[in-house]
Amino acid sequence: MTTKITIPNRLAEGEHFAEVNDIIIHYYVAGNGPVLLLPSPGWGPSVNYIMPLPLFEQYFTMVYFDTRHSGRSTGPEDSTQYALDNFIADIDALRIYLGQSKVYIAGHSGGGHQVLEYGIQHSENLSGIIAIDAIAATDELRAEEMMKRIMKKKTEPFYLENPEYYEKATAFMMGMGTDKTPRTLEEIIGTMGGFYFHDPSLAAKTFQNLDLNDTVFAYTNSNGFQGKNLLGDLHRITVPVLIIVGDDDFICDPVSQAARIRANISGSKLAVISNCGHMPWIEQPAEFYEQCEIWFSEQQLKKS
Structure with missing residues (x-):
């Protein structure tokens, strides 16, 4: 058979x-x-x-x-x-x-x-x-554009109403190059996720069930x-x-x-x-x- x-x-x-x-x-x-x-x-x-x-x-x-x-x-x-x-x-x-x-x-x-x-x-x-x-x-042009766009957000309604969010997210971003404290992806996105949207209120819903892997984040960064x-x-x-x-x-x-x-x-x-x-x-x-x-x-x- x-x-x-x-x-x-x-x-x-x-x-x-x-x-x-x-x-x-x-x-x-x-x-x-x-x-x-x-x-x-x-x-x-x-x-x-x-x-x-x-x-x-x-x-x-x-x-x-x-x-x-x-x-x-x-x-x-x-x-x-x-x-x-x-x-x-x-x-x-x-x-x-x-x-x-x-x-x-x-x-x-x-x-x-x-x-x-x-x-x-x-x-x-x-x-x-x-x-x-x-x-x-x-490169440098990318860094310049990013800074311009972050500074512009400070005057937008969401951040005027939530100044503590803007200050925390900005301080976090500025420190990422010098602060070597290990950060989880959940912490990074939770702190500055609103910056990824024109309408920052979309961030919480979009990212709440994101499947993230901190190990590969460390590997790719290195x-x-x-x-x-x-x-x-x-x-x-x-x-x-x-x-x-x-x-x-x-x-x-x-x-x-x-x-x-x-x-x-x-x-x-x-x-x-x-x-x-x-x-x-x-x-x-x-x-x-x-x-x-x-x-x-x-x-x-x-x-x-």
Whole structure:
């Protein structure tokens, strides 16, 4: 009697685990269409905070995945294995595991940093990139813009009504470069989470169930993760790129990040979302999805 062996569909809708690069990558599949890989930011949160993206699932087979040691993915207990190149190698290994010669790729914040670097190294494996409030350079211009935006917040209604919040958050941020006291991600976000939104009242609800990993936060910090200046190499990206940013994003701002990403990638498109901070799909979902759908149409992608 012959035993029939069932080979699981690695792109079937639902939750999966992929063994690649001596780790296990946890991922979710949803939607229909060409495959789009979307990593978590890499420095601590699981990918759950950015899912689902309902419109994306009408155009793509979405593969939302936890990067190494985040969420339910495993990772080595060796801080040297959390450099940017390790994350890029994992993305490519997951692409191969899923049997895809080419994919779309999208990322937010530190995930945006990853997908831009993946495009620099592996444009031949891509059909397109979506960079959402992505970080490309942590240089002097970025520091200047961040300071301007923090100072501007002091005069806004929420902070005028809650001056103690502003003072505590600002003091915390200013001390992060010199104060070596270990801080948990919960403490950091609890202290300054409002800064991530145009409407700071959204912070408490958005962050209350965030799945965070302090171990990988320490590992990535020790490797300068997100610290690589990508601007000089962005011209190597040869696929269509959509850059989306909130006009009031203080940490991955339109001036030092999005505009310079656009200037360095030929043919890329920049969409600035009004009255919006770091998370446009939460704060301004209608405009966010409208800009995405315009770009999807330009790429001749079909809605399922």
